[in-house]
Amino acid sequence: MSRTVAITSGKGGVGKTNISVNLALSLSRKGHKVCLFDADLGLANINILLGLEPESTLVDVVKGTSTLSDIMMEYEGVSIIPGSSGVEELAELSASDREMLLQSFESIGDHDFIFFDTSAGVSRDVVAFCLASSEVLLVITPEPTSLTDAYALLKILLLNGFNGQTRVVLNQCRSIEIAQTVYRKFKAAVSKHLNTELSALGVIFEDPKVTSAVKEQKAMISLFPDSKAAKCVEKLAERLLAEETGDLERPDMGSFWKKCLGFFSSPLSLNASKPPAGQNEQAVPQKANSPEEVVPDRPPERQGIEDTGEKAAARDARPLTGNEPDLNESLIRSIVSVSEELKRLRRAIEKGNGNGTGRDSGSKGTVSVPIRLDLEAFVEQKLKDAKGNRHAE
Structure with missing residues (x-):
């Protein structure tokens, strides 16, 4: 049966689609059938990334005017199913239409791997594809916003019953030391506060060839096979093939799509059960007393994030001692801050004063004061305000 893998991220701009495309091509070149x-x-990011112009898309399948076989495209040995906007109808299909769609979906089951390149962030379709898949590749970067958003996505998946395997790909890294430090801190926060374990699939280093390939609308490993990033992708493919997945559920395509469409139609659970009395759910994690030693590697030949075996310890490399700035506290505080900011933005949008310049909170709305771009005038106004305050006193 096919290995169903959802490739996702908490935010956009982390290179998720690029990884999906190049990883699929790498596996195909190793003799595996990939969709x-x-x-x-x-x-439709994949279309744009590869310069494809499909005549029909997924929306035509939903409408019943095409089958998946009709819209499927071939790109260097990889079968591609182009996406489309407007597929919200998936959640509103009648029983007969859903059955017809399921029969069409079952026709793509003859593959070793089926990758689902999800949209970024948290939405019903992202959660549906992740929950239906037996494996999730979570793409993050060293940016704090990437970490907080990935944490939030993972939390929502767990709240909605996800019990598959989550592997982390750390993208756009300047060095293996940065990758290992960020991953170790992220994993510690997830393990402590979400009570789940992650595993690292690998790291992809910053490489200008990636941007060049995007501009050319070509796959990076095809255009620049000897680049640093291409070699990293090859390592990801090798590790994906090497890792044991015998204990993972591999449903047939009919069961997979029934589950996926079911999640499309179901409301998401966004609230965790209350913690026991006396336990603070949002407590900031403390730094571990004995941080595990992480031994850096040399890119890109050896680029595993989790490499703590005897061979790694024997290499002549400078270990990270654990005295680096603790990212756990920053991570949790950022999550709380982002959550509160989103609430304020939602209230501002829903209760705005109509002209887009004010903020309405309850019965009192405040109008924003324009920022002066004239520095001299700004200073002069500040001096006047200061004099006025002294006179008032």
């Missing part, structure tokens, strides 16, 4: 499903139901 790449563009599950970004808002933007």
Whole structure:
């Protein structure tokens, strides 16, 4: 049966689609049959990335005017199912239409791997594809916003019953030391506060060849096979093949799509059960008393994030001692801050004063004061305000 893998991220701009495309091509070149499903139901990113112009898309399948076999495209040995916007109808199909769609979906089951390149962030379609898949590749970067958003996505998946395997790909890294430090801190926060374990699939280093390939609308490993990033992708493919997945559920395509469409139609659970009395759910994690030693590697030949075996310890490399700035506290505080900011933004949008310049909170709305771009005038106004305050006193 096919290995169903959802490739996702908490935020956009982390290189998720690029990884999906190049990883699929790498596996195909190793003799595996791969299908790449563009599950970004808002933007057809794979089409743009590879310069493809499909005549029909997933929306035609939903409408019943085409089958998946009709819309499937071939790109260097990889079967691609182009996505489309407007597929919200998936959640509103009648029983007969859903059955017809399921029969069409079952036709793509003859693959070793089926990758679902989801949209970024947290939405019903992202959660549906992740929950239905037996494996999730979570793409993060060293940016704090990437870490907080990935944490939030993972938390929502767990709240909605995800019990598959989550592997982390750390992208756009300047060095293996940065990758190992960020991953170790992220993993510690997830383990402590979400009570789940992660595993690292690998790291992809910053490489200008990636941007060049995007501009050319070509796959990076095809255009620049000897680049640093291409070699990293090859390592990801090798590790994905090497890791044991015998204990993972591999449903047939009919069961997979029934589960996926079921999640499309179901409300998401966004609230965790209350913690026991006396336990603070949002407590900031403390630094571990004995941080594990992480031994850096040399890119890109040896680029595993989790490499703590005897061979790694024997290499002549400078270990990270654990005295680096603790990212756990920053991570949790950022999550709380982002959550509160989103609430304020939602209230501002829903209760705005109509002209877009004010903020309405309850019965009292405040109008924003324009910022002066004239520095001299700004200073002069500040001096006047200061004099006025002294006179008032």
